[in-house]
Amino acid sequence: MIRTSFIAWLPVFSIAAGLGLWELIGRLSPPVLFAPASAAFLFLLHQTTTWVLPAAIGHSLLTLATGYTLAAVVALPLGFAMGRVAWVHELLHPVLTGIYAIPPAAFIPFLIVWFGLFAQSRVAIVVIMCFFEMLVITAAGARTIDPRLVDVARSFLAPRRRVIGAVLIPASLPFLFTALRIGLVRAVAGVITAELLLSPANLGKQLLDSAGRFNTAGMLGVIATVAMIGLAAQQLLRWLERHVLRWERP
């Protein structure tokens, strides 16, 4: 009993120790190289009270939501069709595997040609970063739906629409949530990449402005913010998954 509660508290201890180590390294090294955790926190606090940080996060999240929604609306149905219909899979698989093998960042010069340096291009990068990830996971999941489930519905002469509504969609929810979760985390990475590599904007601009002034406290603060957004995105989807998929819970 004592042992289990000891292990349950270890992550908290580990995070505290890590922050302590960050503080220590920051205090010992010159401020142009590495700032302590407290300095990063004070920077974030200052940026929050002047509304610079909340505005940047808000604009970043808007780009994120637009690109992510666009990608999900196409990727999930297409992936589902690829997973369930054999000829669609064979037709699209080689081309999509090829495009998926190209690192998303490599598209940036091409996207600049098409969409310029600003908001449209940022959304396009977010779409490319998360679209293929969601497509691949959905297609793989839809292929592995237990055929016995569909057979039961067929043997009771369920019409096609009912097979989809009562069997296929509930059976797909687990991997659809996986696709949405991994896609969202990738989309967060896409926003930051876009804001740094195109014309600097929002959080990326904060990061590059801090870099330009050798303000390592600012840089580390923004990195911590990005990490928190990534974690929050993942936890949000995990929470949603637990609520929707009550029957999957152990």
Place this chain on the structure above:
Amino acid sequence: MSSTTRLALRLTGLALFLLVWELVGRHLGDALMAPPSAVARELVALAEDDQARATIWQSIAPALVGFAIACAVGMPLGAVMGRSPIWNALLHPWVSTFVVTSVAAIVPILILLIGTGWWFVVAVVVLSSVWYVTLTTYQGAVRIERRWLDVGRSFGASRIRAFRTIMLPALFPYLLAGARIGLTHAIRSMVLAQLFIVSGIGGLLNEAGMDVSTARLLALLVVIMGIGLAASHGLGRVADWLAPWQRGLEPQR
């Protein structure tokens, strides 16, 4: 579906894609979307360009070194986390934070800390791929059942022998999956890092982006695609050679 129909469908898909691209390319013009015929010509030119070839080879080297470091660190780390609840409790919060943190955000401070040399690309590659290798290995190590290790212990197997004959074979599919995911991220972050400091492949891409025609840019994308496909294919071959028994065992993500 027979394998001939399958092959026919795949080739049709590829042919349709190239046809649509060619038509769209001709309609829009080279400045917006060069057609495959123009891209193919540019690919030949790229293959004959010694300097570009050398640049591409030199760009791949730090990605491979970074990937090797990520495997050397991530695999033991994941195995330890999977087998020891205490280490897992200590390390898991950090690993799962870093895995969702975009490596792009860390790039500016890395430039400040280690400059923009060869090791910068290595560092970016390591920092982006090591977490995936660790977490996938962890998934495998958690699934090793106590009973299997107990059998070894009952027969008096030494720790080293138990590791080599029980844990390693059970982990292998996960090590392979982790390496494959890690390699994908290594190549992605290699391109990202080089785009950032405008050198290597990133420099070539940037330069091609300034061209009036997009043919060279698209040709470079095809080259990068080839590198990615070749790397993951090569990894599969190495795995088959190392452990022929595990073919087809690789877990789905």
